[in-house]
Amino acid sequence: MTTETQKGTLFTPWNIVAGIILAAGVVVTIMRFTMGLGSVTNLSDNNPWGIWIGFDLLCGVALAAGGYTTSAACYIFGFKRFHGAVRPAILTAFLGYALVVFALNYDVGRPWRLPYPIFYQQGTTSILFEVGLCVFIYLTVLFLEYLPAALEWKRGFDKYRDILVKLTMGLTILGVILSTLHQSSLGALYLIAPSKLHPLWYTPYLPVMFFMSSMFAGMSMVIFEGTLSHKHFHHKMDDEYNLGYEDLQMAFSKAAAWIMAGYLAMKLLGLAMDNRWQYLGTGYGAWWLVEVVGFVALPCYAYAVAYRDRNLKLARFTALWTVLGIVLNRFNVSLVAFNWQLPSVDRYFPSAGEIIISLFVVTIGVIAFRFIVTRMPIFYVHPAYKDSSH
Amino acid sequence: MKRRHFLGLLGAAGVTLGSGATAKAASLGDVKGLPNAGGVLFDASRCIGCRKCEAACNQVNDLPKPAKAFDDLTVLDVTRRTDAKTYTIVNKYVPDAGKPPVFRKIQCNHCMEPACASACFVAAFKKSETGAVVYDPDVCVGCRYCMVACPFNIPAYEYDKAFTPRVMKCTMCQPRLLEGKLPGCVEACPKEALIFGKRRELLNLAWDRIGGNPGRYVEHVYGEREMGGTSWLTIAPKPSFAAIGMDENLGTTSAPELTSGALAAVPAVAGIWPVLLTGLYAISKRKEKIAESEKQAAVAAAIAKASADAEAKLAEELAKAEVAGKRRIEVEVKKALEAAAKAGEEGEDA
């Protein structure tokens, strides 16, 4: 990441690292699209989904949940104080979803057919159809929600901007509906494979758990991303943003702690519902406890303490902790606990090419974010639109 | 199972609706279930591991030639699975050390309710009337969710193709079935370990064999109920199906039933969320409005009080002014009278 003091030179450490990742990404991209998936991935007939699904799709979508949680808090639940945080959250979500779709082009065998399930032949019995449809519509919704910022930047489009601003309420509600549906459906994807997913992770509650965890994932991401942005784009922020910022971090710490408590309850009740207790004593059980205690229960408690003591530092640290916990959970469901019965030689581990593309995608996201926030009214209200309710 | 789906639905939607369970109940009467579909019975106790079925499959499906010839039986020493170039394989198992091995042929089991078809978001898989589960590569996007969904790990993918990768799996020789021929592997089997026929009749045959040879077979027809049933049925010599690498814990719930709860939650969310969210919005808006009007009322009251005070003061001032005015008039009148009196006195004097 760059700071304003480094503006003069191109060869900052961050730029060099980003440059290397981008160059490697381009090479792997060319290989992927000329020689096929097999040339760059460790995917196999037993392991058809690797980190391009486990990380790029599952984590990408969960961590982009800040868009719907923040806009719902502000516009639906009436927390007007958080208004300044809505635009950064929407931008993060929009970029997140755009990159999810971008990364899917690498993963599917014939990416030029990606519109098929929606426009050509609909496999409506598939949970993946539901995910695809929702992600497609939600990406459009996020684009429309983000668009006013771009239109204010370029000026001269006030008519369209005003129409979009009028649609805010409808888009927010539609966004929450679509998010509820596809966040939960990402978990529901695995309902069809009870024989492959370890019983500690396989539960009929999978959709609920993915949905609940997306809420605190999104909030944690807003806290985490806000903290980073404060470090690097402070000069871009106006008083409205700065005034609401600490309040928002505290409110989201409180909300996340509370939702995590519910999530923990579901984890526990899920075990009881299907009588999975005996698995807790196994190696997988220990790993499950690491995830649930180490990356949900403890951060839940830490968030609560941070809120009670108004300890911003702890809240920010816990946000990162929770984000890592979400990544761990999605990895566990999609990779670690998936195919758990196969002998170790048939198990999956990502190849260098897969890791490079995942880093490539994240890097593009950071660059796009930096490009936009340094130019468009994201962290501040554009002087010409001070009186706007948006 | 119903309870499980109901609860899954409950959770997923976050609402108390029983539509998942009712949708299933209503469906049973509408589904015929292909009673006359074809199938194959595989008797593992008859298989000698000659790989003639593999060779026939390779030939009738125009698949690429393998590295090792089909009469090379050393291939059997390693456990294999189906892949993009092989629709069927035979594996060797030794359930009891010292006793002769048991061979098992692996290929698509052609589920009665295929998980691949349920999972496919372009509906590329279809259970055909012949019993075969067939795949249409012309719509396939290559998401490979079918491979995630398949409980038998059958579909394979052409990972080495950049432009036309396909999912590859046994078709039960659908083109041959439509011509009235037998599947390639069945035709090639020298020991009649494979028998093609109507699934319903094959089930009877399987149970007859189990009943007619007491102690020889595991008392179970694999595929009769697994994952909702499969067109390809297997009977195996004792001790167990697990001993020849078959998953005995798949359960009897078919793939569409596994996801029906979550799918039923989707319309519930679309129906209830807008009402709930708009309601919450209206409530917060109304609270805001009440707070606003309370504020306004308070301001108005303050203003009213202030102006009332002011008015009272004004009236007081006016009253005061009036008194002062009166006094001033009185003084003036007095003065005038005094002046008049003085003038009279002066007149009298003159």
Next chain:
Amino acid sequence: MFNTLQDLMLHNKSITYVLMGVVLICFVGFWHFLTDKEERKRRY
């Protein structure tokens, strides 16, 4: 009649998805009908 539960669900869900779209659009219209006399100029 359908051969498999899968075919039946494909049929049912396809209709349901279309209706879901219709329902969502109708909600918007009805909400406006319900509230448009409250305040002529409502700011969202």
